[in-house]
Amino acid sequence: MKTEHVLLRHRDHPEINELENYRKIGGFEVFRKVVTTMQPNEVIEVVKSSGLRGRGGAGFPTGLKWAFVDQKNWPHYVVANADESEPGTFKDREILEGNPFQFLEGVAIASYAVGARAAYVYLRGEFWQIAHQLDRRIQQLYHAGLLGERLFGTDYSLHIFTHLGAGAYICGEETAMLESIEGKLGQPRLRPPFPPSFGLFGKPTVVNNVETLTNVPLIIERGAEWYRSFGTEKSPGVKIFCLSGRVKRPGNYELPLGTPFRKLIYEYGGGILEDHPIKAIMAAGASSSLIVANDPALDTPMDYESVPSLGAQLGSASVIVVDDTVSxxxxxxxxxxxxxxxxxxxxxxxxxxxxxxxxxxxxxxxxxxxxxxxxxxxxxxxxxxxxxxxxxxxxxxxxxxxxxxxxxxxxxxxxxx
Amino acid sequence: MAKLVTLTIDGITVQVPPGTNVVDAAKKAGIDIPVFCYHPKMEPVGMCRMCLVEIGRPVVDRATGELVRADDGSVKIQFSPKLETACTTPVSEGMVVINTSQKVKDGREDILEFLLTSHPLDCPVCDKGGECPLQNLTMEFGSGQSRYIYDEKMHSAKHVPLGDLIYLDRERCIQCARCVRFQDQIVDDPVIGFYNRGRALEIVTYSEPGFDSIFSGNTTDICPVGALTTADFRFGARPWELNAAASICTQCPVGCNLTINVRREAISQGRMAIKRIMPRQNEWVNEIWICDKGRFGYHYVESEERLDQPLVRKDGKLTPVSWDEAINLVSMRFKQAGSNLLTLVSGRLSNEDLYNIRKLTDSLNGKSALYTQMGGGDVVAQVGMSTGSNLANLGKGDVILVIATDLHQEAPIWWLRVKQATERGAQLIVANARSTRLDRYAKYPIRYAYGEQNNLIAALVQLIDPQKFVDAKAIKHLSEQSIIKDTAEALKAAQNLVIFFGNEGSGVADSQVLAQTCAILLATTNHAGKPNNGLIPVWQRANDQGAWDMGWRPPTDLSTSIKEANALYIVACDPAGDDPRLSLTPDFLVVQDLYLTPTAKLADVVLPALPFTEREGSLTSGERRVQRYYPAIPGRTGALADFAIAAQIAKACGITLEERSAAKVMDAIARENADYAAISYTELANVEEQWPIIGRADLYYGGTSYENKQGLGMQLQNAVQKGEPFQISLPELVEQSGEGLLAVPITRLYDRGNTLIPSQLLRTHLVSTVMWINAKEAKQQGVEEHDVVQIECGETSALVTVELEDAVPDGVVLVPRSVGIPISEPCRVRLHITERV
CATH class of the missing domain: 1.20.1440.230 (NADH-ubiquinone oxidoreductase 51kDa subunit, iron-sulphur binding domain)
Incomplete structure (x- = not known):
């Protein structure tokens, strides 16, 4: 049973949104270890065997995505998707505010793994305040020698930039996001080619969600096996479930994948407001099919394989609960x-x-x-x-x-x- | 040649090159897959979703890599569960495309229903009605019934001037982005774009003034609905009322193929009237594009100022007379003048006019002169573009050299085609004394001082072949520059070499030498006489090359020639208008033109001619392609074609020349002029299948540009190609000399020539009487922006307004040609401020 948080670590270690506090719990040691002792493909192998899947909604295996980056075309880029716009999704915001350095360390490790020397954090326009905080934190990393040229005495250099969107949901779609960073109108690109072969500025690019990247430092530190000890075989690891709607205790809950709906809604969420009967569940925010909230559905594990059996998708795990007061x-x-x-x-x-x-x-x-x-x-x-x-x-x-x-x-x- | 890919579309087997998309592959097989956003000249984007088809691919056994076969031995085909967009899907081996199933038809009906929910359905008042892809495809695939409530329709602005030439109807727009992509990808003028999102997505212009592009009219051809219309044609006529006549643009030496749409109408007093000018496909010349000058600058032909009867000066006044009287007087005086007759013509005339007028002049022992500011047409006849050349063939390994010209302003479609060649991998050298719009595509942008253009080419020749221009002092400082050395290396390695030369910074004599040095460069690099190689002159007029081919040459000194003549026969040019101080006082002056030009006002006899729209003729382009134009509307009573007027004068002088048929004049040319031996009007009318297939009933595909059914023209063989000896000797090089401020005339697209002024629509686009100077030089000269200054060149002068322009070199002022500033060649000038605001 999971006792400490993997992603929402600020709940266990308050004030790790300050660099010195984050470093006290070992922050950026993994990045140092990676840059000074590991080959990029070794990092990719660990992530691959951890079974980490993209937390933005599609659930694509992260390690595989990194391995797809075209090695014949340079430079490479990493883009962190902090456009969090799906109605009912509010997990990335908590990470960015509470545990930003673990996220940035994840960005840094991903960049090293795919050979990127520049990474962009694309934030939705409404996150302008977070962007300012993040800019300050990135500056602290430069001052601490954790970003910049020739890191830890190696040839590896890395720069991280933030980029604010202008308030468009579509820019959470990875290719529209790339267009937006390039200064163009946020509209999706034709795929294929996919970003790992033709991405930002036409160069091979990995686009990962904030939550996905925040998993990375601990996966490297504690190993793939440790990560696989959470969740199910095909959906290993932990996931932040954003619980909202007609529940008593809405909020972010970091739980192993495969936790049943009932546990999230009734145990963690405290049940339905005024103890009304539950009617429907939207598991992936506004993009969800409506799940009829009967007993079999409530007992269905929340993972990438089980939710489709209900004629729905897990998506970004934004669980919106609907009761009988809602038509x-x-x-x-x-x-x-x-x-x-x-x-x-x-x-x-x-x-x-x-x-x-x-x-x-x-x-x-x-x-x-x-x-x-x-x-x-x-x-x-x-x-x-x-x-x-x-x-x-x-x-x-x-x-x-x-x-x-x-x-x-x-x-x-x-x-x- | 790469191996072809074989696929089947609706059961028909098709073979196409790899990389072809399914829409084009189907088109090649005669199968129509409807599109809105896809255009064969642009990259696919897959936005409109109209081209949905069912696509199946052979199933491959992952383990063995073998094709999986059904029991009957046929290859198993796996169909995608969803319909796929045919425009964004490249063909693959064994692919099966279904374009006619119910699923496909339903998909198209669905997309059309979506498009029509927002469409105003104002077809009865829409310019596009009758030639509208949305209308046509709705008739074919659409539902007959609307399920959308009218009250819920979104309404948008219906008359949005994007610029003064192009109007946008936002309700009709289907957001296909063809216009945006054309401006961005094809002509690199990204001045329009999308604003907002979703249903509110709309086209806006970013430029000031709006839609600031000389190619803007093309967007109205490729717009698949009536969203973009021209200020010239909108609400002017319905497409089905229009007749079409093939023509050739006369605005520049590119020779763009046109279709002139005409109708008989009450508002034109029951006469046939020109309603619009459209591009006609010629993939050798203009593809399916034309510039806005060609599209909107034709109004001079319908000017009320046009002459419609001969005039003879009586008691000091020009008085209307009969043709007989005028011709008799002219022939009598010409005969009397004999060798003292001087005939002055311009390249505005057709080959047939130039031939007959030359014959007439020669028969009377008169002298003939071409009114031009540029030389070298005889050199072009030797090493011009060879037969079988197409700028579209140039790409990787090839080199294009552009010298002493601003192609964007002087010959826009050549600019476009050179730009496209660089996108295919051709290396571009742009040499000029100032930066021009072509520089951004140039691998080697070279600067020299005005007057050094010949020496620059000589320096390149010398670097390639040290035996030539040995010890030439004038070129030493050029051949030492590393960029020029690199350029010489690139020229040496070129597979094909095309050289464009103009007369910016040259007079007639200097540009003649430039043509020679360029020809020597072509010969030195062994490119002369080969297909996709040659010298292209950027003439000022459409048929200057034809004039040279018909034997016309510029005089060494025009004003002396004029002074020495007793009788002057001036056709299609206006020397007095260009230079009011030119002394035009012969005993007898005959002017043949469309209007009473300043020159005509001085004449003893004025003979009214017909414009190109009202007669037949042929023109020879800078690429030495002979192309014929057809009468679009009947000739205005009282005026005659120039060749016919010359024949009538000849007849009265006892000389026989063809008077009635331009085709027969061409036959005479072909008999006499070896270069034109193969040319006949029948040959010029030949066509062949062109790709992409444009302008048929399937308007959705390529737009409303016209299919070419009336002739692609014929490229002439050059002398080297014919095996004649290369006869150009090395010219003497002169060192740059001269003191003081140099004024250099440059050609601007929208000048104030007689043939452009009457097009009211372009009024705000015309260049004014200005002088461009850089800020540093302005300070040196003591002038400021907006000052009105008198610019003095020898005996002549003009008032101009000062405009600051960084691109002008030090020690130089630039002035536009054809705006009334009498500076036709570079000259040293003085400036006097007359007015400071």
Whole structure:
């Protein structure tokens, strides 16, 4: 059983957001060890065997991503995705505020592993205050000789830069983020080529989520086996679950992957407000399908393999809990509004489809629609499926289609005639 | 040649080069996959999602690497669960593409329904209606019914001037980014872009003034909806009312192929009127693009000022007379003048005009002179672009040298094609006394002092072949520079070499020498006479090369020649307008032109000619491609084609020349001029299949540029190619000399020439009577920005406004040509301030 935090270590060691305190618990010793005693591919091997998977939502094996970096094309870059914009996700923010140096050490180790001499931390525009703090902390690292030229007497040099977005959800999509760093309009790029072959400024680039990178220092320090002692075989390690919605104790909970929903919601979250019956779960923020919160669902382990059996995805593990006070048509009206607002407009189905769905759900929620409009909404969402340029458009229909299918009664109650 | 990839599309087997995308592969097989954002001249982006198809790929056994086969022996094909965008998918061996299934049709109907939810459906008043990809594809794939509530439609601004030439209708825009990408990728003028996001995504201009690009009109051709329209054509006519005539642009020596759209209309008093100028595909010349001068600068041909009857001076006044009277008078006086007749023409005329006028002059023993500020056409006939040349063939291993010209301003499409060659890997050398827009693509940007251009080329020749220009003192300081040494090495290693030369910083005589030294460079590097090699003159007029080919030469001293003549026959040029102090007082002056130019006002007889839009003719481009243009509208009554006027005068003098048919004049040219022996109007009308396939019913693919059904023209053989001896001897080199401030005329695209002023639309774009000087030199000369100064060159002078410009070298002022400043060649000047604001 896990006793101490791996990621939210500031909860065990207060004030490690100051460099000297972080160094007291061994901070940046791993980076030193890596740079002075390990070959980059050795670092990649450890991360590979730890089974660490991307915590941004897609769950792609991190070590494998690092190994994909094109060794014939230089320079390489690392980009840390701190755009945390998924509704219901607030884990990266806590790391950046509470345990920023462990994250930065993760960035540094990743950079060394893929041969990058420059790394960018891309923060959502609303994180401007965190960006200022981070800038100051990066400066402290330079002063402490932990960043800059010829580190620890080796030939390896590393610079870390922060880059603030301008408030667009799409810039959390890795290629739109790269466009944004390059100073362009935040719209996703055609893939392939993927960033490890054609990334920032056209160079091989690794893009990792903040939480993913924050795992790295302890994985190197304590070994892959130690990390695998948490979680399940295919989804090893710990994950921060962002619990929100109609629960008594919302917040971030760092738990091993594979922890059942019930444990998170009822044990850690203290159950539903006013002890109402639970109705639905959105496991991946606004991008989720709606899970019908029955007993089998509540007993399902939260890992990358099990959640799909409920017709949903774990995603970034932003668990939004919905109880019987919430009508699902109202809920999807909210998610659709979000996606309509955030669609970048690059591809036709997402640009037009989210706009159309917004009008339809507005009318349905206002009680001004007929059942035909619900059918039309289903049609519109269905005809977006599989045709969008990037995942944003595809995600925008998840709650809509699963909501109409699984909570039909809520819609029937809302429409005229 | 790389191995071809074989795939099947709708059961048809197709073979295409690797890297081809599925849309293009289908197109080659005659199968249409509809697109909006994809354009065959640009990289695919996959935004509109219209080109969705089903794609299957052969299943490969991972262990053995072998193809998996079904029981019947056929290769097993695995289809992707989702539809894929055909534009972003490269072909692969054994791929199976399905373009006609219900799933594909449904996918397209879905995308069209999405697009139309935001579309205003104002086809009845839309310029694009009738030639609109969105309209056509909706007819083919769209649902007949709307499920979208009209009240929920988003409304946007419908008349947004992006600049003064291009209007944007934001409601019609489908955000395909073709215009944005054209400006960015093709012409490197990224002055428009997207603003905002989602449904609010909209096109904006970043430049001041708006949409500041000389290629802006092309975006209206490739716009797949009626979002972008030109200020010239918008609400002017419906596409189906228009007739199309093939033509050639007469604004510069590139010779862009045009289609002129015309209709008969009440607002033009029932006459046929030109409604718009469109590009016509010629992948050898202009591909599918034209510049805005070519597109919008044609209005002079419909000017009300045009002459429509002959005028004869009676009692000091020009008085309308019959053609018979005018011709009789002219022929009588020309016969009397005999060898004292001087005929002065310009390269604005067609080959047929130039031939007949030359014949007439020669038959009367008169003298002939070409009105030009640049020499070297005879050299171009020897080492010009060889037959089989296409600038599009230049790439890796090839070298392009551009000297003494600003291609962006003088011949925009050449600028574009040179830029594209560098993107394919060609090395570019740009040599000029100042920086120009081409520099940014140049591997070797070379600066010299005005007047040193010949010596620079000589220095390169000397570095390549030390036997030439031995001990030439004038070039020593040039050949010692490392960039020039490196350039010489690049020239030595070049597979193909194309040289563009202009007359910036030269007069006629100097540019003649420049042509010679460039020819020697081509011969020294063994590039003369080979395909994709040669010398390209950047003439000021469309048919200067044709004039040289027809035997016309600039006089050594124009004003002396004019003084010595008893009778002057001036055709298609305006020397008095260019230089008011030129003494035009012969006994008898005949001027043949479109309007009453300043020169015509001095004439004894004025003969009205027809513009290119109202007659037939042929032009020879700087690449020595002969191309024919067709009559777009009937000739205005009272005026005649220049070749016909010359034939009438000849007839009255007892000389027989072809009067009725331009084609027959060309036959006569072909009989007499060995270079033109193979040319006939029939041959000039030949076409061949071009790629990409543009301008057919499938407008969605390439835009509204016209397919070329009327002729690609013919490139002439040069003398070296024909095996004639290379006859150019090394010229004498002179050292730079002279004291004082040097004024150098430069060519600007939007000048104030007679053929541009009448296009009201371009009014704000025209260059004014200015003088450019750098800040340091201005201080030295005691002038400030916005000062009005008198610029004095020998006997002539003009008032100009001072503009500061960093790119101007020290000791130099630049003045624009064709704006009324009588400086046609570089000359030493003095400045006098007349007004300070």
């Amino acid at each position: 699902i048509d109202w809920l999807i009206n909210k998610t659709v509004h979000f996606f309509r607002h955030e669609s970048c407009g690059k591809c036709t189905p997402c640009r037009e489809g989210t706009f159309w769905m917004m009008h339809l759900t507005d009318r349905i929620t206002a009680g001004k629609a007929s059942w035909q409009d619900v059918e039309l909404l289903k049609d519109v969402a269905s005809q977006m499926r599989g045709k969008c340029f990037c995942a944003l458009g595809e995600f925008s229909i998840e709650a809509v289609l699963s909501g109409i299918e699984r909570f039909r009664g809520d819609f029937e109650a809302r429409v005229k005639g």
